[in-house]
Amino acid sequence: MINKRLVTAGITAMVLLSACKTKDLKMSEAEKDHSTDKKVVVYQVFTRLFGNKNTTNKPWGTIEENGVGKFNDFTDKSLHEIKDLGVTYIWYTGVPHHALVRDYTAFGISNDDPEVVKGRAGSPYAVKDYYNVNPDLAENPANRLQEFEALIARTHKAGLKVLIDIVPNHIARKYEGKSNPAGVKDFGADDDVTVEYKRDNNFYYIPNQHFEIPDGDLPLNGEKNPLVDGKFDENPAKWTGNGSRKAKPDQNDWYETVKVNYGIRPDGTKDFPELPAGFDQKSYKEHFVFWQDKDVPDSWKKFRDIALYWTAKGVDGFRYDMAEMVPYEFWSYMNSSIKMKNPNAFLLAEVYNPNEYRNYIRLGKMDYLYDKVETYDKLKDIIRGKSSPDELTPIQNRMADIEHHMLHFLDNHDEQRLASAEFAGTPERGKPLMVVSATISTSPTMIYFGQEVGEAGNEDAGFGKHSRTSIFDYIGVPNHQRWMNEGKFDGGKLSDSEKQLRDFYKRLLNFTIKSDALMGNFQEIQSANRQNNSGYDDLIYSYVRWSGKQKLVVVANFSSDKTSEFELKIPADVISKWNLKDGSYVLVDQLYSKNKTYLTVKNGEGAALIKIAPSESFIYEVN
Known part of the structure; x- marks a missing residue:
């Protein structure tokens, strides 16, 4: 897997340099008031893996061989146990319908070409249809949306709030909106494909060139598939999701996706209205009013409508993938629209450039950003003997004005598992890291499913490799499965040390959400x-x-x-x-x-x- 921060520092400099120039900003009074009475805890769960009871774990295994979890596996009992752990929000990762290698043509879904799908189960960040959900997750794929709506209702009944992903920077190469509401056109439907750029095009194009499959490992590990023929029909080729402008991207590029155009010209200049001076001090309501009479790019409207669609279904907030690759003016437009519908919406952004944190919070109206580059990286360095705990203090001092907005975590789908040999080495060595991460600031705390029982991500799943729980493959999560105990969700198969570890997390998280x-x-x-x-x-x-x-x-x-x-x-x-x-x-x-x-x-x-x-x-x- 590639380093997202290197991508944002390199290929996507076009967006970062022009759309995100750092300003000397001060926290507004409205921003100071934006806090909760108690700490918030987010439980990130990879939805496809949570309920999977199959322990085969064959590399590159199919659903039939390795199994898959379903929406219905989130039973009332499981949700109660998650809530009892000290959790307030669940982030259901990988819900929107994304490209994958499985035949669902009987349900009106086209097959995806394995040559532009990562793994067999596919990346959740190559979304194929934003108005529906992953058919793998449904007992009956024809009713997949209704099954997810029922999960939203069960989650709320359990006293928990729901987050899902929105991936604004890129979509699957074969996007097909089979579930679009009336009047909603697909991405690219009205694009002028004869030019590289036009403001209201949804994509950037490489005119007169066909897309070419990148060189690299064989799709599906060399398994035969009728769509594996060395080509993918895309003419003209589009820019790749991480910003590559090559008709034949590199294997390390996000070749399974195409970049969405937000009105940033290829030279990096903006083709849309900018926020006036002083808008870092304005409320979301004032941001919303500002955009009402403005002409904005088509992609802005499309993603706003997607977010409001899910908000109307009861989703309580969103985690935005690679938000810093999209201009903060768009986020002002998008997030203020969401807040007008749900003032308490939880809006979390993946941003890795500390110089831009305040822009995305104050101008982009984000509630929370990943505290990855500062607190997470420092804690990882400390436990690996590369840094001193003394260096935590200047981080807190640097971020004192925005510390409430910097979500803390030690484990997520992108990072090496806390208990892995590549990180803390054992779950027990991760405990002091967890205490500091959860108590050093007023920010939300996030844990990743299985972290609380010491999951180390040791499996070689196929496309995904050990130390991270694969997001590309059908796989089981052993420690989590022992807690799940064949669907009883009672920890019946956990070892004594795993039970003690979960008890530690339960004590810690419940204390944090109650502490004044x-x-x-x-x-x-x-x-x-x-x-x-x-x-x-x-x-x-x-x-x-x-x-x-x-x-x-x-x-x-x-x-x-x-x-x-x-x-x-x-x-x-x-x-x-x-x-x-x-x-x-x-x-x-x-x-x-x-x-x-x-x-x-x-x-x-x-x-x-x-x-x-x-x-x-x-x-x-x-x-």
């Missing part, structure tokens, strides 16, 4: 403790969180083999902010209440004796 302090203030106490503090190891990290109702001290040990004993210092300025008088206070760990120590305040400074085991963390509440 985690929506309050942050201050590092790392620097005070790194100075002349005997026993305070260089793999310890500490900070405090507080509100008017609750005061917390968080200590994490990233070492895998060293127990540390030390006197934790609480600096005088923290003691003053907390209005603590000289005396003794009980510190009770909120993960495991049996863990207690005492905070002694003397002459306005605090100290507490700490003994912390390898990979252990404490979230102490001051009583």
Whole structure:
């Protein structure tokens, strides 16, 4: 799999340089008010894999060989257990109908050419029909949309909210809107294909050139298929999803997709109205009003209508794939339209350029962005011995004005599994990372299904390789399957260590969604403790969180083999902010209440004796 950040830094510079010039922005009052009373937890689930009970795991296996999960596998029991884990939102990944290698012609769906499909099950980010859902996920593909609507209703009944993907930057090479509402035309239906660019074309073209299949590995691992003939009928060729302008893209390009045109000319200039100065301070309602009399590119309207279609069906928000490859003016238009229908919609964007974070939040009206390049990457470096925990502090300082908007995660469909050898190495070594990720800011926390039971992604699925759970293949997820226990969803096949790990996640996540302090203030106490503090190891990290109702001290040990004993210092300025008088206070760990120590305040400074085991963390509440 390719590095998305390298793509955004290179081939797509056209969009990033022209559409996303960084401005010196300040947080608006309206933005400061955009918060929840408590933390939010997102449970990302790869929908195709969640309910699959088959354990064959043959590389390149078919549905018949390896099995597939269905919408109906999300039973009331399973949703209750997910909610009980401490989850508030479920992101059902891979729901929109995408290209795949399976014959559904009996249901009016055309076959996809394996030469422009990644794997057998296909990439969920090569969407073929935005107004319907993946037929693989339905018990009866003819009723697939109704089955998903029923899942939305079940999810809401369980007290959870629903997120799905929208992939605005690119679509499948063979897009066919078989389910379009009345009056909705397919992408490209009215394009002038004789020119490379026209503002209201949905695609960019390479006139007078046929598309050519990229060189590389054989589709379906060399298996015979009537559509595998070395060619794909696309004339003229279109630009590829990651911005490649070659009629024959490289194997590492997103060759299964075509790039959508948002009115960015090939030279990078904009062909649409720009937001006036000061709109970083405006509310979504003011953004919505701004666009009402503006003439915007056709692709803008198409994606707005897609989002509103799913909003009307009860979807509570969206995760936007590679949002930074699309101009933030479009996001202002799109997101303000969604918010006018559902002011509480949860809008999450995949953005990897820290210089652009504030643009996409304040001008693009995003609620949340991935905190990948800063917090995630730093935590991964720390546990792999490439960085010091001390470096977490400047990240928090840099992002203090937008920290609420930076969603934290340690595991998702794109990244190496937290428990994999390539990341933390064991699920237990991931525990201090998880505590810090979930408690260091007011932002939402996300976990990926199976993370809570130590899934390491060891399978070689075919197109997808080990360390990541494949999104391209039909495959089982072993640790998750043990928790699923043949559809009982009771953890009946988990090992003792896996049960303990899930209990840890349950304790942590439920604490975060109830804690008042985690929506309050942050201050590092790392620097005070790194100075002349005997026993305070260089793999310890500490900070405090507080509100008017609750005061917390968080200590994490990233070492895998060293127990540390030390006197934790609480600096005088923290003691003053907390209005603590000289005396003794009980510190009770909120993960495991049996863990207690005492905070002694003397002459306005605090100290507490700490003994912390390898990979252990404490979230102490001051009583």
